[in-house]
Amino acid sequence: MAAEMGLKVLAVESRNVGGDSSNTGGIPSKALLAISEKNPMMAEPFARINADINHIRENKLTSLMEKADILVGQGPAAFVNDTVIRVGDEEYTGKDIFIATGTRPFIPPIEGLDKVDYLTNENLFQLEAIPQSLTFIGGGAIGCEMSQAFARMGCKCTIVHDRPWLLPNGEKEAGELLQQGCEKLGIEVYNAQIITRVSRRENGNIVVHTREGLEIESEKLMVAAGRSYDFSSLHLENAHVDYGRKGITVDDYLRTTNKHVYAIGDCNGSYLLSHAAMHQGMLAFMNTMMMPPLKKKYLKYPVPWTVFTEPQVSHVGRTSAELDAEHVDYEVVETKYSDYDAAVAENKTEGYVRVYCSSAGQIYGVSIVGANSGEMINEWALAIQHDIGLYDLMMTMHSFPTMGYLTQRIGENWMMKKMKPGLVKRLLRFLF
Template sequence: MKKYDLIVIGIGPAGMVAVGMGTKLGLSVLGVEMNSIGGECLNVGCIPSKAMLKIAQMKYNTEILNDFGLKLNGDVQVVNPLETVREHVASQTGEVLNKMFSKADLLLEKGPATFVDEHTVEVDGIKYHGDLIFIATGTEPVIPPIEGLSDVPYVTNVNVFNLTEIPSLLTIIGGGAIGVEMAQAFSRLGSKVTIVHMDEHLVPSEDSEAAAILEESFKKEGIVFYNGEKIISVSKESDGFTTKTTAGTFVSDQLLVATGRKPSLASLNLDAAGVSYDKKHINVDEFNRTNIPHIYAVGDINGKWLLTHAAMHQAMLSLMQAMSKKEPIKLNRSNYVVPRAIFTNPEIAQVGLNESEAKKEGIDFFVVKKTYDTYARAVTTGASVGFVKVITDDDGTIFGATIVGEQASEMISEWTLAMQHNLKMMDIVMTQHAFPSLSLLNRNVAEKWMMIQVTKGNLGSLMG
């Protein structure tokens, strides 16, 4: 039996970090991936969806040229955007990634990897020993128990980019991040899109005011959505998919199911290794260790944050902790704030608590907000929709921030950095921001907070 210092099961974002960092540390590493290096994110998730959103944005820009004193002679033809997405993704995956990990032994498009005992995994009938084992198998789409759904050829994020043409009519079940991003992309490329989902507003995990702005933008673009509705049944006839819901019956050329994620656990045989888990995740401590000390579960599989950047960060922290065999606070996962973003237009980004979450935690706070339409750069460049909102208090503690609008996913990093290092609102005020960057809106919010403190007679305390 071949022995390794480190076996990594799953080479998506978290697994890539573990394999790459492990080899750089001089470890003998075996990486096992049932599909292609990069996992769902690089191959069928985050990266192809953003490529498609970019193409859709370019098409949409041609439709608003009049707003900028421009005119297009002739029509813009939607030729083969899905093929273009596949080509762009292929240029950054496959052999390109394989070469990056040439110092590791890789078992690609093989498996699955199955535990034999706490130090042994089996792949295609061959056993391998690992002193240290990282599980990074990620998640897969949740398929809800809807009558008839299992009998029809629906698509998910896994295969939607394999379509050969943009459907004329598209029904989407689910109004979360994947659902809304794909809704806007397909709509802008020519599909008539209908979203049906059970929650009270789109992107239910986000700030309700942010969701309202996104919904208003969708209405203006002709994207139809039904909140708080149930799917009764799905069928496939010669004229397309028929989706019966409490909001009505919808016929479409394609049906996209985007109803969440679940852990990819089935093939691991965790019981053989004695690893503790449940239906939602593998149980881990704050260093991402399972109950078996040399087995770690990093990324989506542990259920802490279903975000690529969080997965990569966890893998880095966990391998450092495993090698040091110590438990410093800097390697504790809970010591870090985690931002998130939805890449629609307008974008939505969040870090820390939103208003409803702060209320539930009983925090004494107030909200400071500046809208994009108060800033000349945003207005004159056609980006006046959105806001920057911060949850704070008189001391300037930053409990959370929500940004809706152009470049929100970039601007949220400042608030993430501030929260991570316990900076306060006055620190943002005293930091010069390049004018007229949109990031100046962050400072404008902090300055508004400062003026509130001045009116309360707190100027002296602000000056230290």
């Protein structure tokens, strides 16, 4: 955006253009999911994925940066002072500097883990073949998505983690439905397990031991236990930029403790999602040009997320647990896929749309589990962002028979609940 507006821009990337999502995260993982669904017996799937990623990087991502100066693979950037960075032996000065360094896989301090060869999202797609068996440490998005992909391709998969349900940042019922979907694919799921150590058998297999007495043996082990920060190479102290265990400190406008330095995306710890990072980058750039009354507060924008499993799981806004913790009075309005004739006809009856709202229809949060939830959740994000209530969604005509029609049905169900009180019924009898 800055380069298109004629500003002089320098981008520094120590590894590959496109960052984690394009190279080792969302894009290759969705490619593997698509292969597992459409062609699970494909020979050398990882070679195909890497060829596509290289094509995207060389022909799409690089073209986006043509109007900017870009340094790739010449080493990480380090702050010299408030306005100067060093890359290799060269120094560069910028009026405004944006930190968008992302995160790396978190490696838990488990005894014996450093003695075995384990996978993370950074080397998963370098495999040459699908293993016979694979254990995932972690029941979040990466572990759930990849376990389903590998299971469809003939790998015996197991998920073990210390949280009470899968996708622990979401709703409990969503995690339970997802577990059922995993088990249908033959995936074994072990919740609330504390891993004490990892060992290797004489046959080369890896064993995960838990405090609860489990011993889970597999050919390969993948660590998908969250993300971690490493700012050591940046020398943030030289630029008077504060950071902590949960990332770089930013204000409402994404400025760090140095008002000319912004931290966007994973590195500020707010939302570890690539689309949140892209959105924050846009807001931060806009904020460099705006006077205080017009600056954009990034936390005012709700962040939808989707896990591309079977069933798909999506959410935006606050969860029921968050509302309970905040002592917010709310109603629950729900419709099930199994009650919708189009979903029945397409054999997509698993799941629900659930909305947490005020009695007047103000939307606090939405959880969708089921087909096309990743497409449907964006309308709910728009509604929350612009304070559009359930009445307006009900009065918005939705195309039928799409899954998105369930959004309108939620509005209808909410209105039906309002029609139940005796006073309303007596009024209607009087009028009609």
